[in-house]
Amino acid sequence: MFVWSKLSAAQWMDAWEERFAGNPNLVIEVVKGGKSIRVRLFCATRMEADAVVAQFGGSVRKMANSEWNKPVEAPRPVKVRDVFVLTAENRPKELAALKKANPKREIIVIPPEMAFGTGDHATTSTCLRLLVDVARARKGTDWTVADLGTGTGVLAIAARKLGSGETYACDFDPLAVEVAIRNTGRNGTPEILMAEQDVLKWKPRKKGYDVVMANLFSTVLIEAWPVIAKSLAPKGDLIVSGILATQAWEVFKAAAGSGLGFTKVVKKGKWVTAHGGHLVDLIASEK
Ligand SMILES: C[S@@+](CC[C@H](N)C(=O)[O-])C[C@H]1O[C@@H](n2cnc3c(N)ncnc32)[C@H](O)[C@@H]1O
Structure with missing residues (x-):
């Protein structure tokens, strides 16, 4: 796994989101007191990352396995009207507890994976x-x-x-x-x-x-x-x-x-x- 990254002014955030529209491997973080952003794109191959550099500049580094295997923090459950609870929780005991706490809602389980x-x-x-x-x-x-x-x-x-x-x-x-x-x-x-x-x-x-x-x-x-x-x-x-x-x-x-x-x-x-x-x-x- 390779990560392409580039610093940019915060005012260009929308433009970066548009450029990589729909790519679930895009991560944008706000840095330097809100004035700048760090745009990162996780790429499966060096070739893919190099193509992004050729188009937009920035730099590429190989991700260490330890970084890649870090557990992703599960987002908190999201409630939709009085109908759904969306959760990343996939462990049977925790899921049962969530169901018990939301008896009238349908639970939708979406663990964090490489999709939006x-x-x-x-x-x-x-x-x-x-x-x-x-x-x-x-x-x-x-x-x-x-x-x-x-x-x-x-x-x-x-x-x-x-x-x-x-x-x-x-x-x-x-x-x-x-x-x-x-x-x-x-x-x-x-x-x-x-x-x-x-x-x-x-x-x-x-x-x-x-x-x-x-x-x-x-x-x-x-x-x-x-x-x-x-x-x-x-x-x-x-x-x-x-x-x-x-x-x-x-x-x-x-x-x-x-x-x-x-x-x-x-x-x-x-x-x-x-x-x-x-x-x-x-x-x-x-x-
Ligand atoms: C913003 S995400 C929406 C995901 C989900 N439907 C949701 O509402 O959360 C957009 C999705 O559209 C896909 N996508 C973008 N352009 C597409 C195209 N031309 N044909 C098919 N899928 C496309 C992306 O791969 C991405 O998974």
Whole structure:
């Protein structure tokens, strides 16, 4: 394992997040009293790390095994509405205690691994909240789901637990797909169809999905709107996130170009998450 790192002014934090959009191996720390940041990218090979140096400068060092094997601190449990507790806890005794303390909530176990989506990021937790609302509105119906850029699989797993029918999830990162498959197993949702697929090259089925979730970052969303529009069934619910507030206008303008619009926009920190659908349906709706 190699680690690429570079110091940068704190004002460029958003730009660095965008450059490595969706890469779960990116770590940004604030240093020097908040004025600077250290951007680090963990790379499997020296070649991968060197390619980042060629593009952005910075330096590379090999990580010592002792560093790599250090236990990752588990994030605290994250509660979503009155429905879910997301935890990294995987030990049976501790898990049983968590269940006992939260008798009315479903527990979703996502141990820290090399994929995005443990629930403690604003984009994931806001998508989950909006998903709970959508599931409540669809209760008693058979609704299908597509989760684009699934990471750990957390949104698809939550959808199944909320009663979704056929559920498709994809990620272009093979490591994320491996992690997501493991997570579907440990959360009792093995029916989710997990695919290694680039959203930008995806050909969704003709009838689309009733609920499409895409926590994907602005640049990817802008490119993916035409395929996302095709993947959303008529009267479908679309939940999107990964949008920096500074880029929201540009992202939503591009969505309108594909006939998509949003009726609910939630800003948490610098991140924007939105719920919407096909503009024709939103305009026709009396809600
Ligand atoms: C911000 S994470 C979201 C993970 C999870 N869905 C969540 O809500 O926490 C974005 C994920 O999208 C994946 N991704 C980015 N661009 C993609 C693309 N073009 N096709 C498929 N997956 C993509 C990344 O690998 C990453 O796992």
